[in-house]
Amino acid sequence: MSTGRSSPIPDFAQEFRHQLRELFVWRRDVRHFRPIPISPDVLARLLELAHLAPSVGLSQPWRFVLVDDPHRRTAIVQNFEVCNAQALMDEPAERAQIYARLKLAGLQEAPIHLAVFAEDATRQGHGLGRRTMPETVQYSAVMAIHTLWLAARAEGIGVGWVSILDPAAVAMILEVPSHWAFIGYLCLGYPAYSDDTPELERQGWQARTQMQILRR
């Protein structure tokens, strides 16, 4: 089947695949940022790439919210601190000390705060693929986040995904439409350092394990 297109089909060579692997290896959840702004052009490019992510039925249900207002940012930081303190209290004694030492978000220093929602009831895509698995709408927004994450790292920009937040509080603080589901809160900025090992592994919280494949 011919596509009838003039744009050449890219042939990804060994060198690209090697670098793509490096991108996956060095992508990190970044919580330490340098106090350097990200140019609006770069941010616009990252958002444009995120918009190329796969989506169920081509619904493109991701909704990005750029949070600039200092009062709203402060309210988000406060919500994180409350949720994080509650999580610390839930930790068993033997893990509480290490949990308290972890830096789990770079909300204070990150030049860019980006909240991501999914519009559950979007009519775009006409419901295709969602009938038995409506959660694929949220999953589509997750893939947009991951696309942006990889694109950012390729530009030397770090992304941290903050999930230690109360989704209802975030929606209220940001005054988003009531039918948007909160997916994640992203901090973007130039990282203070690079590493190929997750910070949680370096801090002794959790080591990575081998993948197990089940055969059926």
Add this chain to the structure above:
Amino acid sequence: MSTGRSSPIPDFAQEFRHQLRELFVWRRDVRHFRPIPISPDVLARLLELAHLAPSVGLSQPWRFVLVDDPHRRTAIVQNFEVCNAQALMDEPAERAQIYARLKLAGLQEAPIHLAVFAEDATRQGHGLGRRTMPETVQYSAVMAIHTLWLAARAEGIGVGWVSILDPAAVAMILEVPSHWAFIGYLCLGYPAYSDDTPELERQGWQARTQMQILRR
């Protein structure tokens, strides 16, 4: 902060970023496969890369199931056909004809069937980041799928994500542990053709729209 590592920090150049963009542009949900097997080495490499995906609290909760058994494959195809027929019945008259024409899965031809689950209650990661948003476990599995999807395309392999399935039926057909949540069913194979435009757009089901950014 120095990492004390000997491995050099990769510097992704303009050429790589250009090709990464091409990868996002040309990644497709593929439903038309050539009858060519995928070598076990290539599949192992793709799964290894998927295992580099981000995960909440480093929980790595994705569980991949390689479905080779012809009886199980047939049962999956039958479940897809039932779910797809039900979806067709739900379509309004003006869209039913176009829905019926769409080829929404390449389950019959794809050499590789890969089911993906998330282990919701995994102890790995010690619950970090999941307290207020337990759905981040499923989201982590989604990012593993998306990592594999991109890595596959870079090797010239197409991936199709089938969500027109009954999750409970899939879990039963594949006899997976009861606490695994079904995320998606992937078809992998060499694509019959390449395109930079989604099939649903080419078939007139849904056009892509511009991204809207909300500012707060």
